[in-house]
Amino acid sequence: MPAVTQLRMQGCSTRETARRLGLNIKTLEAYLRRHRIRHAIPMDRPDQVRRNCLNCDTAFVADGRFLRLCPECRAMFG
Numbered sequence: 001m002p003a004v005t006q007l008r009m010q011g012c013s014t015r016e017t018a019r020r021l022g023l024n025i026k027t028l029e030a031y032l033r034r035h036r037i038r039h040a041i042p043m044d045r046p047d048q049v050r051r052n053c054l055n056c057d058t059a060f061v062a063d064g065r066f067l068r069l070c071p072e073c074r075a076m077f078g
């Protein structure tokens, strides 16, 4: 349903978006919740991942899925 995102980006309210697409508003609301596009701007950072460092096992939040070392170890090795 990429049309939904497009209409939301254009500033259409949920009601207006549902009307234009011929959808039930409840269906649309559920869809928006599921895909977190209630607001046009994404609120979370899906590229941030919780990890344990491969070297020292410290828990940290990585900026990308390929980061496997905590900032300290990265500084040490990098």
Ligand SMILES: [Zn+2]
Pocket (backbone or CB within 6 Å): 053, 054, 055, 056, 057, 058, 069, 070, 071, 072, 073, 074
């Ligand atoms: Zn580490």
